[in-house]
Amino acid sequence: MNRRRHDGPAATRLTWRDMAAEALAGVVQRPGRSVLTLLGTVLGVGAFVSVLGLTSTATGQIGASFSLLQDTTVTVDDTGATPHGSVASVAAQDAGMDAGMDFPADTDERLGRLNGVVDAGVWWNVPLRHPTVSARPEVTTAATTDSDLTGLRVLAASPGTLRAMQPTLSTGTLFNEFHQRRKERVCLLGSTAARLLGITRVDNRPAVFIDGAAYTVLGIVATTQRLPQSLLSVLIPSSAALHAYGPPTDDPAQALIRTRTGAAPLVARQAPLALLPVHPGLLHAVPPPDPHELRDRVDTDLSGLFLVLAAICLIVGAVGIANTTLVSVLERTGEIGLRRALGARRRHITAQFLTESTALGALGGLTGTVIGVAVVIGTALARHWTAVLQPYAVLPAPLMGMAVGFLAGLYPALRAARIEPLEALRH
């Protein structure tokens, strides 16, 4: 539109910078009131940021302590509650197992039949007190006791256990059902055990002597997903161990089950029944903690409640800003009239008060964000957690304060613009 059409002077203007300066002057000219006005927004945005931050931090913590490995591992413990000669032992004997162990001999098969089980097997510490383990047959007991080799343990493991461990071999092979069936005197060495024994290769068919009995080394386990103590151990087939040293005595046997993802809780429920249909209570299956349950608990208990509180705080903050801005509009009626007399258009007045309330909201949002971040970091430090702050939760928070301020300022600002200079200047 041609502003000269009416022969009038150029339209009055207000630059963004001047508008911001005027609004800021309005905010700081009553600092006490501004701070009080901010409080609601500060609390709301602060609560919002800290709730989201704490939730993501806690969730991250669960994620850190919980992995896919745990999610697919079930262990079954022999409770050992029943003494020998009891019904349980009879049951075990019925199942073809020696007394002293509640796991049936065909544990691997029974567990393998369960839906969701990938591999499963039984293992235990071979009941040898201070076994001498050596790479040479002539070593005396005294010599080995002095050496570090006493730290070595002998584990009896079924072939299924080996597979469930998901080991990586540096050389050689695992023993399998063939060795198990024939009670072969073969063994696997953990990487540490192999280093202590000085065995690095198996193609020359080395042997390990356990209390003088020779066991042919089939392979060396470099790393393993489960049963990490195997790295410091000599693993022999459970059938051979049972034959040579009898059932476990001090430490009861355990079953190690590798499940498919998500099947662990189901397998844990079914495993004792599948193993000992008559006395499932003798076995105790330990499923992994349920991550969903943990996460859900964090989500519902913490965030749900506090996000509602944060929303309430924000609303209260908005009402506070609206109130203060309205009071300020009414208080400054004279100023509005004066500004109109000095050439301000209605939109300049609207813009000024809207900017003022938006600036208030933005200040509150910024302060709240800082406080919220501080709360999250402080909590994480106090609990030795890793603080996790999602950018999508932190970055929009000051903007949220701004939006609150803007919305809260709409009505007062429009009302300010409706004020007639005539009325406003009348004292």
Added chain:
Amino acid sequence: MTSEYMASEYASPDYTTTATAPSPVLDLRRVCKVYPGSPPVTALHPTDLRVEAGDFLAVVGPSGSGKSTLLNLLGLLDRPTQGSYRLSGTDVATLTERDRAAVRGRRVGFVFQAFHLLPHRTALENVALARLYVTPRGAHRQADAARTLREVGLGHRLDALPSQLSGGERQRVAIARAVVNTPDILLCDEPTGNLDSATAGAVMDLLAELNQAGATIVVITHDPAVAQRARRRVTILDGRLSETACLSEKARLSETAKSGRTAGGPR
């Protein structure tokens, strides 16, 4: 009634014909203001008023006589119900709100009885505020404000808050704010209403000084002593304007000479 007469007279841009002669700063023809209601209240009866550049006019009247209405109309704070109002040749009665705001900001300076200074701003900032909507250059605004404050004798109080100023100083700041934009017309609404007589005299001295320097001033007052300082006086009573007797003859003489200050009285 009168509006038709007005329309016919002002339909053509008659100012082109008198381009050589300076158009009056204020030129009211048949301007009236009626507030709607039952019954409608006529605050200002159809009025003619001309104020030439450099004039110093006092509008005297008791409260309720319509002088505030007249001032609001002159200052474009209100629209006339009927009539034509030209300010420096621009028919401002037909302008859009946006252009009226521009006219207020650039061509009219206001001085109020209650000063209307912003309490949290210094004298300098209060004066600079008048430049805010007129020029976007902040540094210039400050410089203009400082210069104008020095002109009204407040060069030493630039950074004083209104609360630290005396009544007379406050009104000086307000006057500086009114003239910092070099308006075509300075409208003063009871400028001495809140001041004691000595201070009032000083303020009137300042206005007279500004008038000497070329400012066109309209003062609205109920105080005859203040009105006495003006070059020309009109009286307003019950919404009717009348030229004060002793000056009307001179005005008529001036009009015949085509150079003078003319005031059309009520019909």
